[in-house]
Amino acid sequence: MRALVWHGTQDVRCDSVPDPEIEHERDAIIKVTSCAICGSDLHLFDHFIPTMKSGDILGHETMGEVVEVGSAAKSKLKVGDRVVIPFTIICGACDQCKRGNFSVCERSNRNKHLAAKAFGHTTAGLFGYSHLTGGYAGGQAEYLRVPFADATHIKVPQGISDEKLLFLSDIFPTGWQAAVQCDIEPTDTVAVWGCGPVGQMAIRSAILLGAKQVVAIDRVPERLSMAEAAGATTINFETDSVIERLNAMTAGKGPEKCIDAVGLEAHAAGTVDAMYDRAKQAMMLETDRPHVLREMIYVCRPAGTLSVPGVYGGLIDKIPFGALMNKGLTIRTGQTHVNRWSDDLLRRIEEGQIDPSFVITHTEPLERGPEMYKTFRDKQDGCIKVVLKP
Structure with a gap:
């Protein structure tokens, strides 16, 4: 598949990389229909966030269609479901998740020892946001593996454009x-x-x-x-x-x-x-x-x-x-407890209280992602928000 890959400071490339696979029974694979470049991605682009490694796939604002589901996630997801993927990976069952403090999930950061050294305790795993937050591949790609997918998703209805729903993932x-x-x-x-x-x-x-x-x-x-x-x-x-x-x-x-x-x-x-x-x-x-x-x-x-x-x-x-x-x-x-707010915010979108797509200024194919990182960072061409289409 094609994906946006970090190779060093201000060096993002659209590379061919292996397709993700189911690694755990709670995983799912989604085919990405829309993703976006976030302002916090620019902190990675300029290398202000430590523990990035060459070859890391970027991106944490992603939505798409479920194409494969692990055996333990089938009670919550099925092939064909349309989902937005929160940038915070959540187990849904630890003490913090039960309290709705999803961005400090105690289980989803597979590099929790690094986070504990940096912060005193672990925080949640995040998509495409350094090895400090788990080293998970991000969603600026054609496909995305979603760990703890039975909890880490927002089901969204058909008939509403990606552009209105995508930003439930983060911003x-x-x-x-x-x-x-x-x-x-x-x-x-x-x-x-x-x-x-x-x-x-x-x-x-x-x-x-x-x-x-x-x-x-x-x-x-x-x-x-x-x-x-x-x-x-x-x-x-x-x-x-x-x-x-x-x-x-x-x-x-x-x-x-x-x-x-x-x-x-x-x-x-x-x-x-x-x-x-x-x-x-x-x-x-x-x-x-x-x-x-x-x-x-x-x-x-x-x-x-x-x-x-x-x-x-x-x-x-x-x-x-x-x-x-x-x-x-x-x-x-705090990082955002996305799933704490998602039901209410989806309702507000459906009722027409707000259309989050107002913020989009650029929609481009994934291959133009490296160029758009620079355009967004330098605030060129009136750029406020970039949506990418794999």
Whole structure:
């Protein structure tokens, strides 16, 4: 089969690789009908996430048709079923899965010793996202082996396009969880840093959840326009002071809720802390650039909430923890518990409350994947979200 394969920093190729096979009785094989490039894939592309190996198949936003089912998964899946595959691999039976904390499944990471060394405990296995999360082949391919397939799937109906359903795999529930973690009230101003795909979903989720005002922060015109189309007020951080604008919008009190949809590769317009992070990163003294986190802590209203769906990979420096503590801020983070939200979000799609396909700007064949990684990373050609068709 053909698949997008990581060969090193900024080196992704469309290679011929062996077809996946059933390896365990709970496995299934799906024929991929649509997949996507995620913003967090760019962290792999630029090699900010450790434990990648040459030959790893990328991708964790995938859907398709079941073509083979292991003996222990046949009670839940059958050949011909149409499924979206969550990026988190879940056993469905461990203590964390029973509690709905699917992204920290205790059994699905087959390299749990690596995760435990890095994080203190294991987290869930993820598709196509380094050996720290299990070293599983990803779904930017013609076929995908799904471990624990009886639990790791979302059955979806016929008659709804792939484009409306595909993002149930990651960015829609990720944006939704980011907003839910804010405990939004009707009087709240919610500020969202980053108007990429996850930020766009967080903006719309905050609006659906009844926020009084949503403010979107970015510098890319196409992204800001997309946020405005949803009803958000926008701030271009290259031309305006984010802190001054947010304080002006909130009578000097700051937003009650702040969402970091940027993560470890935060950019800033010539600020001292951004230059500091760049220098520390170049000397391998810091892995992640936390400008957004610092700004959120500073501007958030006392007793407010910070929600962090943006991916962080390692160590950050100069975090104003004194401000965080003294202002009484709450931080809620985490990879997404996809299956916790999937039934509700599928219902909202079916009822027409939201059509997640709005975020797609490019649809290309799988073979153009390496080129589209660069287009997406460099924000060329108005690119916000890429869907690939194997």
